[in-house]
Amino acid sequence: MIGLDQVRVRYGGTVALAGITERAAPGEWLGVIGPNGAGKTTLLQAVARQVRHDGAVEVCGQPTSGLSPRKLARLVAYVPQRPLLPPDMTVSDYVLLGRTPHIGYLRVETDADRSICAGLIGQLGLSDLAARELGTLSGGELQRLVLARALAQQAPVLLLDEPTSALDLGRRVDALELVDKLRRERSLTVLSAVHDLTLAGQYADRLLLLDRGAVAASGPPADVLREDVLRRHFGPGVQVLTTASGDRAVISLRPDRGARPGPG
Amino acid sequence: MRSKVPGRPADGPGPAQPPSAGPPGPDPVAPLSPVAGHPPAASPEPPAPPATSPDPPDPAHHPVLGRIRPGRPLAVAAAALLIALIVGVSVGPADLSPSLVGQALLARLPWHPALSVPPIDSAIVWQIRVPRVILGALVGAMLAGGGAAYQGVFRNPLADPYLLGVAAGGGLGATLIIVNNASIGLLPPAAFAGAVAAAAITYVLGSGAGRGGESPGIGGRTASIVLAGVAVAALLTAIQEYLQQQHSQTLPEIYSWILGELSLASWSDIVVILPYVVVSAGLLIAHRRLLDVLRVGEAEASSLGINVARLRLTVVLAATLGTAAAVSVSGLIGFVGIIVPHTVRMTAGASYRIVLPVSMVGGAAFLVLADVAARTVQAPAEVPIGVITAIAGAPFFLFVLRSRRTRRDLS
Numbered sequence: 001m002i003g004l005d006q007v008r009v010r011y012g013g014t015v016a017l018a019g020i021t022e023r024a025a026p027g028e029w030l031g032v033i034g035p036n037g038a039g040k041t042t043l044l045q046a047v048a049r050q051v052r053h054d055g056a057v058e059v060c061g062q063p064t065s066g067l068s069p070r071k072l073a074r075l076v077a078y079v080p081q082r083p084l085l086p087p088d089m090t091v092s093d094y095v096l097l098g099r100t101p102h103i104g105y106l107r108v109e110t111d112a113d114r115s116i117c118a119g120l121i122g123q124l125g126l127s128d129l130a131a132r133e134l135g136t137l138s139g140g141e142l143q144r145l146v147l148a149r150a151l152a153q154q155a156p157v158l159l160l161d162e163p164t165s166a167l168d169l170g171r172r173v174d175a176l177e178l179v180d181k182l183r184r185e186r187s188l189t190v191l192s193a194v195h196d197l198t199l200a201g202q203y204a205d206r207l208l209l210l211d212r213g214a215v216a217a218s219g220p221p222a223d224v225l226r227e228d229v230l231r232r233h234f235g236p237g238v239q240v241l242t243t244a245s246g247d248r249a250v251i252s253l254r255p256d257r258g259a260r261p262g263p264g
Numbered sequence: 265m266r267s268k269v270p271g272r273p274a275d276g277p278g279p280a281q282p283p284s285a286g287p288p289g290p291d292p293v294a295p296l297s298p299v300a301g302h303p304p305a306a307s308p309e310p311p312a313p314p315a316t317s318p319d320p321p322d323p324a325h326h327p328v329l330g331r332i333r334p335g336r337p338l339a340v341a342a343a344a345l346l347i348a349l350i351v352g353v354s355v356g357p358a359d360l361s362p363s364l365v366g367q368a369l370l371a372r373l374p375w376h377p378a379l380s381v382p383p384i385d386s387a388i389v390w391q392i393r394v395p396r397v398i399l400g401a402l403v404g405a406m407l408a409g410g411g412a413a414y415q416g417v418f419r420n421p422l423a424d425p426y427l428l429g430v431a432a433g434g435g436l437g438a439t440l441i442i443v444n445n446a447s448i449g450l451l452p453p454a455a456f457a458g459a460v461a462a463a464a465i466t467y468v469l470g471s472g473a474g475r476g477g478e479s480p481g482i483g484g485r486t487a488s489i490v491l492a493g494v495a496v497a498a499l500l501t502a503i504q505e506y507l508q509q510q511h512s513q514t515l516p517e518i519y520s521w522i523l524g525e526l527s528l529a530s531w532s533d534i535v536v537i538l539p540y541v542v543v544s545a546g547l548l549i550a551h552r553r554l555l556d557v558l559r560v561g562e563a564e565a566s567s568l569g570i571n572v573a574r575l576r577l578t579v580v581l582a583a584t585l586g587t588a589a590a591v592s593v594s595g596l597i598g599f600v601g602i603i604v605p606h607t608v609r610m611t612a613g614a615s616y617r618i619v620l621p622v623s624m625v626g627g628a629a630f631l632v633l634a635d636v637a638a639r640t641v642q643a644p645a646e647v648p649i650g651v652i653t654a655i656a657g658a659p660f661f662l663f664v665l666r667s668r669r670t671r672r673d674l675s
Contacts, residue, residue, distance in 0.1 A: 068569075068571075069566055076567075078564075083564060084564060092329040094560075097560060100569050103553070105554075106551065106553075114329040117329055
């Protein structure tokens with residue numbers, strides 16, 4: 001569904017991605033993790049063609065380099081880390097923007113477009129807010145709102161850059177549960193950059209650990225979320241705990257305590 | 265009128281439809297019911313938390329979102345324009361009575377031959393007042409519409425139609441004609457050429473600074489165009505001021521052009537600029553939805569499938585040609601392009617589907633009324649209309665700004 005072949009991105013003299021080759025299968029949730037500056041956002045931007053890159057990116061079997069902006073937007077919906085939310089735009093107008101790749105250049109939305117967006121607004125629990133301006137919404141509401149706009153594109157590939165960074169712990173789980181549910185319903189392929197390693201391991205089918213623009217590890221969460229792997233990239237204080245349910249919780253110990261072996 | 269969610273019967277007409285086949289039934293804009301008024305069945309799941317929401321809801325049970333239509337504010341602006349046109353034709357130094365003006369207007373209509381209007385009065389109405397009022401309306405519409413479009417495409421609230429050096433280039437072109445004692449008939453084409461040339465130089469230099477075909481919106485190419493506009497305007501203004509100082513005997517003439525004037529308005533001016541205004545206004549309004557998409561920024565607009573570079577070029581071209589045509593016959597009338605669109609935004613709504621058409625009609629009304637003030641407050645002398653737009657417009661704008669804040673604080 002997503003295929004990257006030797007994808008390289010440079011910002012001036014800085015190498016942001018040093019030749020990434022990776023695939024994500026249809027319906028798969030691939031979580032991109034790594035320390036700050038590892039290239040997580042750049043990887044997503046390369047798939048969304050928001051940065052210039054060398055190497056090939058394929059989406060649904062088509063090289064993105066040959067697609068018009070409109071065709072690409074029908075295949076890939078991209079939610080940036082900090083979406084620009086005009087405070088005086090209404091919720092329904094914002095979600096309708098997601099229909100843009102399906103609307104002719106100088107045309108306006110049809111009843112069908114409005115109906116699709118109304119359905120999404122309802123599904124994401126925003127019905128009561130439809131006429132509100134974005135400046136009046138809470139962080140959790142905005143998170144669902146940008147998801148609604150991305151889903152309105154009806155693209156098979158969903159790119160999420162830190163979808164939960166602005167949310168509290170409970171809301172993070174809510175948001176990721178929602179993504180997971182939508183992914184299953186719509187068999188979306190999800191590529192997401194996630195800071196929180198515990199959440200990344202709970203939701204992604206497979207993790208891709210980047211460091212300094214290169215793949216440091218990839219595989220099922222159990223293979224990647226290991227102390228010996230993570231300590232090399234996140235520092236020596238990283239500890240991985242396994243909960244009773246089998247989830248892996250990743251914590252970081254304070255430096256003076258990290259040196260001593262943990263109690264368990 | 266803002267977008268809204270009109271109520272829709274819970275068990276709507278006909279069977280449930282797939283989301284892609286929009287319900288053809290109810291007119292989604294007909295009822296003016298507030299959001300809270302839609303039937304409870306329209307949201308079959310609790311708003312939060314979303315993770316626990318039940319099965320995907322039946323799309324037929326959802327309200328169709330309302331269209332954004334400028335209906336009411338546009339009607340208000342049209343009424344203001346109508347009043348402005350009537351006042352504009354009725355008022356003037358010749359002191360014609362309203363009934364005489366009315367008769368002079370009607371006498372031109374084919375089925376009303378019985379009226380006897382003195383030819384001189386008819387000429388005052390038809391050769392002086394009517395063209396002046398129409399020209400004022402066209403110029404006001406173009407400056408306000410151009411300002412709204414520039415603000416949209418550069419996503420800069422301070423953008424006005426002179427942002428890319430149109431004023432400086434037009435001023436230089438006009439100054440060149442005046443200081444060389446060339447025929448006054450050459451002034452509009454020279455001002456037009458100067459304005460378009462300045463904007464073209466700005467655009468080419470500014471967008472060249474962030475070259476790159478496929479991924480627009482990465483570097484600040486918009487910012488570099490705006491900065492190039494500052495530089496080009498400074499350069500051309502300096503040249504224009506140098507010429508002006510070298511020919512100080514023409515200073516009053518140059519100055520009155522720079523401050524804006526409609527006193528020489530004629531039917532031929534209207535004929536010349538009408539095609540530009542019609543094409544430009546039509547193109548801008550055709551791009552109203554795309555300017556709404558740009559409100560989320562160039563990067564996101566491009567990820568939504570918009571070719572941002574092409575959109576920007578088209579809108580800038582349309583707005584610049586229309587503005588340059590307006591400037592060529594009216595001089596540099598400031599402030600209209602900023603205060604009219606922002607007043608519309610703050611009072612009627614920020615969508616360009618509202619801002620563009622309402623600004624055009626409202627800008628026409630505003631400039632016609634400003635021109636009435638320009639020729640009456642010191643009659644028989646005229647005050648430059650640019651002075652009026654600022655003196656009358658600035659306090660009004662500050663009032664709107666303040667009342668907007670109060671409204672927001674209360675809500």
